[in-house]
Amino acid sequence: MSLRPLLDFLLYDWLQAEKxxxxxxxxxxxxxxxxxxxxxxxxxxxxKYAPFNRLVDxxxxxxxxxxxxxxxxxxxxxxAYAESGMLSAAQDYDEGGMQLPxxxxxxxxxxxxxxxxxxxxxxxxxxxxxLLLVHGSPVQKAVFARNxxxxxxxxxxxxxxxxxxxxxxxxxxRAVPDGDGFExxxxxxxxxxxxxxxxxxxxxxxxxxxxxxxxxxxxPGPDGKPIPGTRGISLFIVPKKLVDTEGRLTGExxxxxxxxxxxxxxxRGTTNTLLNFGEGRYPVRGSAGAIGYLVGEPHEGLRCMxxxxxxxxxxxxxSATMLGxxxxxxxxxxxxxxxxxxxxxxAGKDAAAPQVRIIEHADVKRMLLAQKSYGEGAxxxxxxxxxxxxxxxxxxxxxxAEAGLLLEVLTPIAKSWPSxxxxxxxxxxxxxxxxxxxxxxxxxxxxxxxxxxNMIHEGTHGIQAMDLLGRKVRMEEGRGLQLLGARLEQTxxxxxxxxxxxxxxxxxxxxxxxxxxxxxxxxxxxxxxxxLANAVPYLQAFGHTVLAWIWLDVxxxxxxxxxxxxxxxxxxMRFFYRYELPRIGAWLAVVARCDSxxxxxxxxxx
Numbered sequence: 001m002s003l004r005p006l007l008d009f010l011l012y013d014w015l016q017a018e019k020x021x022x023x024x025x026x027x028x029x030x031x032x033x034x035x036x037x038x039x040x041x042x043x044x045x046x047x048k049y050a051p052f053n054r055l056v057d058x059x060x061x062x063x064x065x066x067x068x069x070x071x072x073x074x075x076x077x078x079x080a081y082a083e084s085g086m087l088s089a090a091q092d093y094d095e096g097g098m099q100l101p102x103x104x105x106x107x108x109x110x111x112x113x114x115x116x117x118x119x120x121x122x123x124x125x126x127x128x129x130x131l132l133l134v135h136g137s138p139v140q141k142a143v144f145a146r147n148x149x150x151x152x153x154x155x156x157x158x159x160x161x162x163x164x165x166x167x168x169x170x171x172x173x174r175a176v177p178d179g180d181g182f183e184x185x186x187x188x189x190x191x192x193x194x195x196x197x198x199x200x201x202x203x204x205x206x207x208x209x210x211x212x213x214x215x216x217x218x219x220p221g222p223d224g225k226p227i228p229g230t231r232g233i234s235l236f237i238v239p240k241k242l243v244d245t246e247g248r249l250t251g252e253x254x255x256x257x258x259x260x261x262x263x264x265x266x267x268r269g270t271t272n273t274l275l276n277f278g279e280g281r282y283p284v285r286g287s288a289g290a291i292g293y294l295v296g297e298p299h300e301g302l303r304c305m306x307x308x309x310x311x312x313x314x315x316x317x318x319s320a321t322m323l324g325x326x327x328x329x330x331x332x333x334x335x336x337x338x339x340x341x342x343x344x345x346x347a348g349k350d351a352a353a354p355q356v357r358i359i360e361h362a363d364v365k366r367m368l369l370a371q372k373s374y375g376e377g378a379x380x381x382x383x384x385x386x387x388x389x390x391x392x393x394x395x396x397x398x399x400x401a402e403a404g405l406l407l408e409v410l411t412p413i414a415k416s417w418p419s420x421x422x423x424x425x426x427x428x429x430x431x432x433x434x435x436x437x438x439x440x441x442x443x444x445x446x447x448x449x450x451x452x453x454n455m456i457h458e459g460t461h462g463i464q465a466m467d468l469l470g471r472k473v474r475m476e477e478g479r480g481l482q483l484l485g486a487r488l489e490q491t492x493x494x495x496x497x498x499x500x501x502x503x504x505x506x507x508x509x510x511x512x513x514x515x516x517x518x519x520x521x522x523x524x525x526x527x528x529x530x531x532l533a534n535a536v537p538y539l540q541a542f543g544h545t546v547l548a549w550i551w552l553d554v555x556x557x558x559x560x561x562x563x564x565x566x567x568x569x570x571x572x573m574r575f576f577y578r579y580e581l582p583r584i585g586a587w588l589a590v591v592a593r594c595d596s597x598x599x600x601x602x603x604x605x606x
Contacts, residue, residue: 001329003114004042005565007107010380014557015387020101023394034104040084041108048077049115056118056269057446061205063261068204068271077119078207081112082151087122087129095133096149102393106318106386110379113322117450118269123315124201128155128214131308135235135296139186143247144212144237152247154208157308158197158215158238158275166463168302169229173197173217173277175236175292185293186245192289193217193238194278196259199457203273204240204258209249211240213256214308215277215292216301227299235301236292238277242284255290257281266449313415313458314385320454321378324422327429327447328371334433334442335359335368358432366579367432371425373572373580377547378418380554385414402483409472409480410546412464417543419454420461426451465535468542469591470528473519481519484546488512491553504552504577511545511581514588521592533599537587548581 011017011034018031052073059071081087089105091097112119129148132140147153164170173195182190193215197203204211215238218226226232242252259274278289285291296304339355358364388410391403426448430437437444455461473481488508495505518538522531551573558566590597 001332003111003325004038006376006379007038007110009565009569010383010554011103011107013559014380014554015103015383017101017103017107017387020103020390020394025099025394026101029100034101037089037098037100037104037108038111041086041111044077044080044084045111045115048073048080049112049119052077052119053116053269054443054446056116057266058268060263060268061261061271063204063258067206068258068261070205070207070269070271074119074269075207077116078122079151081122087126087151088149091133091149095146102389103383103386106383110318110322113319114326116269117319117323118267122154123319124157124312125153125155127308127311127315128157128212130311131214131304132237132295134307135304136237137188139245140188140237140293140295143187143243143245144239147210147247148212152208153210153212153239154202154205155212156200156203156214157305157312158200158203158213159305159309160199161196162198162274166460168216168233171195171216171218171233173215174226175217175219175234176289177219178287178289178291187243188237188293188295191217191219191236191292191294192278192287193236193292194289195276197275197277199262200273200275201267201270201457203271203275204261205271209241210243213238213240213275214295214305216305217292219298230302232299233301234298235295235304237295238290238292242291252284253282255280255282255284255288265452266446267453309458310411313411313464314382316454316458317378317414317416317418318382320418320422320451321375321382323447323451323454324371324378324418324425325375327426327444328368328375330442330444330447331371331429331432332359332368334436335364364432366575367428369572369575370579371428372568373551373576374418374421374425376569376572377551377554377576378422380550381410381414381417381547384550385410405476405480406483406487408475409468409484412468412472412539413543413546415458416455416461416464416539417547419451420540420543423448423451423455461536461539465539466532469519469522469535469538470532473542474523481516485512485516488549491549491556494556495552498556501552501555504548504555504573507577507581508545508548508552511548511584514584515542515545518588518592522594525594527594530594530596530599534591534595538591541584541587541591544581544584544587548576551576 020026021029055071055073062069085098088095088097089100090102093099125148129145132145148155159168161171173193175191175193178190178192215236216233217236218232219234221227238256239254240256242250242254244250255278257276257279259276262272264272335358338358340358342349342353343356385407388403388407392400395403429444430448433442433444436442492505492509495501555573558569
């Protein structure tokens, strides 16, 4: 089953993406150029990625003592992606980019995630380079960001440590000025780093000339000791190989060493590493420690890194979405071709009748509709978020500010909701396949394994939930929540004017009222510990309400032509409203009463 018709509908019929070409930044584009990009990416994904998805799962990365070895197909896919120009597609012409709308770039990248999320490792490189464009010096942009955009270098983000996963205030990696003249280095204030970083995706490989690590570390405070907490964290560029101011390799290896490869449940085509900085395996320029260049101001590292982290969180949501859709397409194909069982008649089954395909059974249709509603709804959400990025870049001051605030509120949902519910879609895809789904004869078990990571990396569910309830819905005195409510009200008004959507409009009105009431009740006592004790049920309810809104907005744009595609999308929307949206009542009940079942239970009781 092809992804293209769904993307075309969401881009052009729903989001009206071709109207972006009316904005000065995108004036040289048109639907014709957008379609050409989609065609190219669909072809590369079909030829260079999809045929090797199983290969990179079974031939895991290995270290031979000198270098990490990956299948040749991974290098071919990486080169094809770089040569397509997609690494810098949304960047300015001056940066070698296409000035493509981010909405179209996001849609085009969906083909790669669908074909093989495990090969599609360029997202961190883009995020790394984008961060440097915002926070790096002119020389850092020219030397590191531009060479990442052209494919010579790749990039990582190095946050977590063996003893400090998500608790960044406990980061132990240290950075000290490199000699008396460290500020004179044209690449930036030069430091020496020592420490260990864990869970670094694409932390070691031979796919590019160089790897640009963005590393969080603490520098000494005025008293010579590290500043405690996150306030002391700074951000550094630590290249695997040292370069000059023209981006040329100097021939010197930096003191960044692979300590080990993590062996994973899924995403096996991408290396995941433990890196040691400054352990002395590769002594450089006669001093201890890996050479790193400060990005931005001292002690502002976490603020800078959030630029990349938020981008990565939306990318995680998109990856989860496409894995969910990949499983759905496989399950749909299987259900259309697998004969089993007989229809239930008034007198029971007729054993003499021929078997029917399993798609004719109501419960299989239920599982397929659930997958369709999760996957297609999540894709619409991710593209909506991408559209907000374009408004930030090209809208007037007020529109850009509102888009930015809406994106702040929606980012925890864009990351976490697909990570949970498209994983559930993959579980249902296995169920549709029955016992075969549990074997490696079919791809759905790999999709589930690959997707299970997405609830963890770039901020776990619990972290996203606390960010949403503890910060995002309250920021600027609830302004972001108000803006989201206004968007919901616009959709509700449009839907209420269509008799066929009136019931859903009323259901969404009620759901949003429940969310607002629970939000207020959670904070009524002013006790963060109790308010946030049920942050995850709040996240689930909030996410379901957002997806219900997205589905209803999509439904308002569907043609009334009675086509099979329109009929299927309306059925998925109605399924979500009838089977999924009612769940929010139970979730929000524990939030509203600040239920303390989990909070108060002593450790011994377990």
